[in-house]
Amino acid sequence: xxxxxxxxxxxxxxxxxxxxxxxxxxxxxxxxxxxxxxxxxxxxxxxxxxxxxxxxxxxxxxxxxxxxxxxxxxxxxxxxxxxxxxxxxxxxxxxxxxxxxxxxxxxxxxxxxxxxxxxxxxxxxxxxxxxxxxxxxxxxxxxxxxxxxxxxxxxxxxxxxxxxxxxxxxxxxxxxxxxxxxxxxxxxxxxxxxxxxxxxxxxxxxxxxxxxxxxxxxxxxxxxxxxxxxxxxxxxxxxxxxxxxxxxxxxxxxxxxxxxxxxxxxxxxxxxxxxxxxxxxxxxxxxxxxxxxxxxxxxxxxxxxxxxxxxxxxxxxxxxxxxxxxxxxxxxxxxxxxxxxxxxxxxxxxxxxxxxxxx
Amino acid sequence: xxxxxxxxxxxxxxxxxxxxxxxxxxxxxxxxxxxxxxxxxxxxxxxxxxxxxxxxxxxxxxxxxxxxxxxxxxxxxxxxxxxxxxxxxxxxxxxxxxxxxxxxxxxxxxxxxxxxxxxxxxxxxxxxxxxxxxxxxxxxxxxxxxxxxxxxxxxxxxxxxxxxxxxxxxxxxxxxxxxxxxxxxxxxxxxxxxxxxxxxxxxxxxxxxxxxxxxxxxxxxxxxxxxxxxxxxxxxxxxxxxxxxxxxxxxxxxxxxxxxxxxxxxxxxxxxxxxxxxxxxxxxxxxxxxxxxxxxxxxxxxxxxxxxxxxxxxxxxxxxxxxxxxxxxxxxxxxxxxxxxxxxxxxxxxxxxxxxxxxxxxxxxxxxxxxxxx
Numbered sequence: 144x145x146x147x148x149x150x151x152x153x154x155x156x157x158x159x160x161x162x163x164x165x166x167x168x169x170x171x172x173x174x175x176x177x178x179x180x181x182x183x184x185x186x187x188x189x190x191x192x193x194x195x196x197x198x199x200x201x202x203x204x205x206x207x208x209x210x211x212x213x214x215x216x217x218x219x220x221x222x223x224x225x226x227x228x229x230x231x232x233x234x235x236x237x238x239x240x241x242x243x244x245x246x247x248x249x250x251x252x253x254x255x256x257x258x259x260x261x262x263x264x265x266x267x268x269x270x271x272x273x274x275x276x277x278x279x280x281x282x283x284x285x286x287x288x289x290x291x292x293x294x295x296x297x298x299x300x301x302x303x304x305x306x307x308x309x310x311x312x313x314x315x316x317x318x319x320x321x322x323x324x325x326x327x328x329x330x331x332x333x334x335x336x337x338x339x340x341x342x343x344x345x346x347x348x349x350x351x352x353x354x355x356x357x358x359x360x361x362x363x364x365x366x367x368x369x370x371x372x373x374x375x376x377x378x379x380x381x382x383x384x385x386x387x388x389x390x391x392x393x394x395x396x397x398x399x400x401x402x403x404x405x406x407x408x409x410x411x412x413x414x415x416x417x418x419x420x421x422x423x424x425x426x427x428x429x430x431x432x433x434x435x436x437x438x439x440x441x442x443x444x445x446x447x448x449x450x451x452x453x454x455x456x457x458x459x460x461x462x463x464x465x466x467x468x469x470x471x472x473x474x475x476x477x478x479x480x481x482x483x484x485x486x487x488x489x490x491x492x493x494x495x496x497x498x499x500x501x502x
Numbered sequence: 503x504x505x506x507x508x509x510x511x512x513x514x515x516x517x518x519x520x521x522x523x524x525x526x527x528x529x530x531x532x533x534x535x536x537x538x539x540x541x542x543x544x545x546x547x548x549x550x551x552x553x554x555x556x557x558x559x560x561x562x563x564x565x566x567x568x569x570x571x572x573x574x575x576x577x578x579x580x581x582x583x584x585x586x587x588x589x590x591x592x593x594x595x596x597x598x599x600x601x602x603x604x605x606x607x608x609x610x611x612x613x614x615x616x617x618x619x620x621x622x623x624x625x626x627x628x629x630x631x632x633x634x635x636x637x638x639x640x641x642x643x644x645x646x647x648x649x650x651x652x653x654x655x656x657x658x659x660x661x662x663x664x665x666x667x668x669x670x671x672x673x674x675x676x677x678x679x680x681x682x683x684x685x686x687x688x689x690x691x692x693x694x695x696x697x698x699x700x701x702x703x704x705x706x707x708x709x710x711x712x713x714x715x716x717x718x719x720x721x722x723x724x725x726x727x728x729x730x731x732x733x734x735x736x737x738x739x740x741x742x743x744x745x746x747x748x749x750x751x752x753x754x755x756x757x758x759x760x761x762x763x764x765x766x767x768x769x770x771x772x773x774x775x776x777x778x779x780x781x782x783x784x785x786x787x788x789x790x791x792x793x794x795x796x797x798x799x800x801x802x803x804x805x806x807x808x809x810x811x812x813x814x815x816x817x818x819x820x821x822x823x824x825x826x827x828x829x830x831x832x833x834x835x836x837x838x839x840x841x842x843x844x845x846x847x848x849x850x851x852x853x854x855x856x857x858x859x860x861x862x863x864x865x866x867x868x869x870x871x872x873x874x875x876x
Contacts, residue, residue, distance in 0.1 A: 287836070287837065287838045288836075288837035288838050325838065325841050326841050326842035326843070327837075327840060327841060327842075328840045328841060328842060328847050328848070328850075328851060329840065335837075337838070389634065389635050389636050390635070390636045390639075391636075391639075397864075399864055399867075448825075451854065451858075452857060452858065452862070452863065452864075455634055455635070455858055455862060456629070456634055456658075456659050456858055456859065458858065459704055459705050459706075459854065459855045459858060460702055460703065460704060460705070461703040461704065461705060462703065466704075466705040467705070469705065469851075469854065470705060470851060473829075473832070473840060473850065474837075474840065476833070477832070477833065477836065477837040477840050478837055481777075481833075482775060482777075485777070
C-alpha cells in the first residue's frame with residue numbers, strides 16, 4: 144500500500160494492521176454485500192471492532208479507552224478498509240474515531256463523561272459533519288448528506304468560522320432531531336443522512352473552540368482514505384491488465400497502458416508523499432490537511448477513472464471491484480467540502496479576504 | 503447555438519415522442535430499473551408510435567419518410583429525461599441496418615414488420631468474453647449441416663439480450679480465415695439450444711437490458727443467413743460509423759441535460775460562488791462544441807459521407823466531453839445530487855460506460871491515428 148513512498152508507520156502500527164486485516168477479512172468482508180444491499184450493517188459491528196482496537200482508542204483510559212491518541216492507527220484502519228473496497232465502512236470508522244478524538248481533546252467534562260465511554264466500547268457510534276452544507280435556520284441547524292448520520296448517536300458538527308462559529312455536539316437520539324437517511328450512490332453502507340436540528344439549545348452543546356482542529360483532523364482522515372482508494376484502484380488495474388489479453392497481447396503490454404499507468408503512478412506518488420507527510424506531522428497547521436484532501440480526492444478520481452477504462456467492459460460490471468471503486472471515489476470527492484477547503488486554504492496562502500469578510 | 507439539422511416536419515414527431523415519454527414512460531420508469539429492462543408494453547407502444555420503424559420502408563411497416571434524423575430526435579428526447587433506454591437505439595440504429603442492407607426481400611417480409619411493431623425486440627450478438635475490441639477472435643462457431651448451421655458458443659455484454667426475440671448473431675463459419683470467416687445469422691430466441699444467461703449487474707443504466715447468451719447445438723436455418731457467408735465482418739464494419747454516431751448523439755444529449763439540471767439546482771440555491779458558475783460555463787461551452795460536431799456528423803451520415811475515422815473522432819470527443827461535463831455538473835450540484843433516484847447523480851454512473859462500449863476510446867484513437875498515416 145506504499146507505492147514506494149515512506150509512510151510514518153512503526154512496528155506497532157504494522158502489527159495492528161495485521162489484526163485489522165484479520166478482523167475485516169473474518170468479520171466484515173463475507174457479509175458486507177449482504178448488509179449493504181438489504182439487511183443493514185449490524186450495530187454490534189462497532190463493538191466487535193472496538194474490541195479489536197478499532198474505533199475509540201483515542202478515548203482516555205479514564206473514560207474506558209486505550210488512551211492512544213495517534214492518528215496513524217486510524218490511518219491503518221482506513222487503508223485496510225480501502226484495500227478491500229469497504230469505502231463506506233472506512234468513512235464510518237474514520238468519522239467515529241475523529242469524533243471521539245475531538246471530544247477527548249476539546250469536549251467539556253460533561254460531554255466527555257456523557258459520550259466517551261460508549262464511543263470507546265463501540266456501543267454507540269459517532270459521526271462528524273465538516274463542510275456539509277449548513278443552512279442556519281435561526282436557532283437550528285440543517286445539514287445535508289452527513290456521512291454516517293444514519294444510525295449514529297452523536298454528531299460533532301463544525302459550525303464554521305463565520306458568525307458565532309464553534310462546534311456543535313448534537314445528540315442525534317434527541318426526539319427533536321430528525322435524521323433522514325439518504326441513499327448515496329457510492330460508498331455503500333456509509334449511511335448518509337440529512338440532519339435537522341430545529342433548536343441547538345435543546346439537542347446540542349456548542350463548544351466555542353476547536354473548529355479548525357476538527358476540520359484538520361477530519362480532512363487528514365479523509366485524505367488517507369482517498370489516497371488509499373487511489374492506490375487500491377491502481378493495484379486492481381495492474382493486476383487486471385497483466386491478466387487480460389486483447390489482440391493476443393496482454394493489455395499491460397500496450398504502449399498506451401504503460402504510459403497512462405506510469406503517469407498515474409507519478410500522480411499517486413505525489414499524493415502519497417503529501418498525505419504521509421500530513422500524517423507524520425501530527426497536529427500540523429490546518430491548511431496542510433486541506434491541501435492533502437484536495438489532492439487526494441483528485442488523485443482518487445483519476446485512478447478509478449483510468450482503472451475503469453483499462454478494465455474495458457468488465458470495468459462497468461459490479462462483479463469487478465473497480466466499478467464500485469469508481470462510484471465510491473465520487474462520494475469522497477463530493478463530501479470533501481470544496482468551498483470550506485478553499486475558505487481555509489486561501490488565507491494561509493496570504494490572499495486577502497473578500498470585502499464582506501474584512502468589514 | 504441554433505441547430506440547423508432538423509427540418510420543420512420533425513417538430514410534430516418530436517412532440518409525439520415527447521408526450522409518449524412524459525405521459526406513458528416516465529411514470530412507470532422507476533420499476534424498470536428493478537426489473538433490469540423495459541416491459542413489453544413499452545416496445546409495443548414504441549412500435550405504434552413509429553419509433554421502431556425508423557428508416558424502414560412503409561411496405562414493411564416502417565415509419566414513412568423517416569431517416570436517421572428521426573432517431574436523433576428520439577434519442578435526444580430520451581436523454582432529456584435522463585432515461586436509460588438505449589435499447590431503442592440498439593434496435594433502430596445498430597441492428598436494423600443489417601436487415602435493411604443485407605436481408606433478402608423474403609427475409610425483410612419475415613422480420614421487419616415484427617421489428618417495426620415492437621412484437622419483436624432485436625439484439626446484436628457480437629462480444630464474447632474473449633473477444634471485445636478484437637472481434638475477429640470470436641469463438642462462436644457455426645458449422646453447416648445440410649439446411650442448417652449448427653451453432654455453439656456464448657456471447658456477453660449483449661444489449662437487449664435478456665428480452666430479445668431476435669438476435670443478429672456474429673458467428674465463425676470459417677475459423678481458419680480470421681475476419682474473413684465471420685457470418686451474420688438471424689436467430690429466433692425460441693430456437694432450441696438458445697439460452698439466455700445471466701443478466702449482468704452494471705454500475706449504472708439499471709433499466710437497460712444487458713445479458714449473456716449461450717448456444718448449444720443450436721440449429722439455425724440457412725434461410726436466416728444475412729447477406730453472404732464469410733462477409734459478416736465487412737457488414738459489421740460498414741455499420742460502425744452509424745453505431746458510433748448513435749452513441750455520440752446520445753452522449754451530447756446526456757451532457758446537455760446534465761448542464762440544464764445543474765444550472766437549475768445552482769440557480770435555485772441562489773448563492774453560487776464564482777467557481778461553480780465558471781464550472782457550469784465551461785460545461786456549457788463544451789456541450790456547444792460537442793453538439794456542433796455531432797450535428798455536422800449527422801449531416802455527413804445523411805449524405806453518405808461519414809467516414810469511419812470521422813465517426814471515431816466524434817465518438818471519442820463527445821463521450822469524453824460527456825464524462826467531464828457530467829462530473830462538473832455533479833460537483834456543483836452537491837452531495838445530495840449523488841443519490842439513488844436523482845437523475846443527475848445516476849447520469850454520472852450511467853454515462854461512464856460510453857467511453858468503453860461501441861469501441862473504446864483507445865480503439866477510437868487507433869482508428870484516428872491510422873487515418874493520419876502514422
